[in-house]
Amino acid sequence: MAVLSAIQREQWRAHGFVVLRGILDAARVAELTAWVEEIEGWSARHGPGMHHFEQTAAGPRIARSEDFDSSHPGLSSFLRGGLLPTILAELFGEPAVLFKEKINYKYPGGGGFAPHQDAPAYRFVDHHISCMVPLDPATVQSGCLYLAPGHDRGLLPNVDGRISDEWLAHATWEPLEAAPGDIMFFDSYAPHKSDTNQSDSPRRVMYLTYNAASKGDFREPYYADKRAEFAAAGERGASGNVRMSINDDFLGKPVDPPE
Numbered sequence: 177m178a179v180l181s182a183i184q185r186e187q188w189r190a191h192g193f194v195v196l197r198g199i200l201d202a203a204r205v206a207e208l209t210a211w212v213e214e215i216e217g218w219s220a221r222h223g224p225g226m227h228h229f230e231q232t233a234a235g236p237r238i239a240r241s242e243d244f245d246s247s248h249p250g251l252s253s254f255l256r257g258g259l260l261p262t263i264l265a266e267l268f269g270e271p272a273v274l275f276k277e278k279i280n281y282k283y284p285g286g287g288g289f290a291p292h293q294d295a296p297a298y299r300f301v302d303h304h305i306s307c308m309v310p311l312d313p314a315t316v317q318s319g320c321l322y323l324a325p326g327h328d329r330g331l332l333p334n335v336d337g338r339i340s341d342e343w344l345a346h347a348t349w350e351p352l353e354a355a356p357g358d359i360m361f362f363d364s365y366a367p368h369k370s371d372t373n374q375s376d377s378p379r380r381v382m383y384l385t386y387n388a389a390s391k392g393d394f395r396e397p398y399y400a401d402k403r404a405e406f407a408a409a410g411e412r413g414a415s416g417n418v419r420m421s422i423n424d425d426f427l428g429k430p431v432d433p434p435e
């Protein structure tokens with residue numbers, strides 16, 4: 177029995193993303209939120225996992241945690257079993273394997289992301305699908321994603337991952353507001369962006385990324401490569417800013433972890 181309806185499969189084909197509203201119940205959302213709070217707690221003691229911070233008007237705040245699958249059995253079971261792999265197998269047309277996982281916390285004043293596609297930042301395999309799992313309301317005010325439907329068929333012109341101004345001049349963006357319980361699946365070529373969180377509460381979202389299993393399992397090489405690249409640059413990119421992404425797309429002010 178397929179989880180996706182014919183309409184949802186058509187939305188995926190036409191837009192490069194599809195939203196499943198209210199697919200997680202309140203108890204599951206509460207459990208996921210508690211697990212995310214455990215991982216946020218790890219950031220204060222420098223691990224496990226990779227943790228990235230940003231400067232806000234209220235001081236340094238956690239911006240992103242990633243590489244926690246192997247350290248958190250509860251979240252790992254959500255990432256690797258049940259609903260997500262079932263839907264991903266429908267979208268890929270074959271079993272999916274986890275490529276990477278992250279939480280973007282977006283505290284009040286937390287930075288947005290410049291228009292980009294994820295594909296250039298996700299090395300080792302050329303196509304991925306990500307699941308966005310909101311734990312707080314993702315609204316225009318709190319800095320939800322905007323997507324440009326129907327442009328997921330290849331790499332767009334870009335500079336260090338930021339889509340070029342020429343292409344952006346003709347782009348049409350749709351805000352994708354989402355509530356806890358919704359899950360949105362999007363292609364790694366789907367152009368997206370977001371704004372600063374202008375609300376009074378964090379806008380926590382998990383982004384869980386997969387590739388087709390027949391292409392191979394690249395999660396460990398991906399994180400080894402990312403850690404090596406960040407370490408070689410002294411955790412700083414060419415701009416002198418602390419690094420958070422392989423793509424140069426983060427619009428906040430990354431800072432070193434608070435002592």
Ligand SMILES: O=C(O)CCC(=O)C(=O)O
Pocket residue numbers: 280282288289294319320321368369370371381383
């Ligand atoms: O969480 C957001 O606002 C956008 C995140 C994003 O586009 C990314 O992490 O690549």
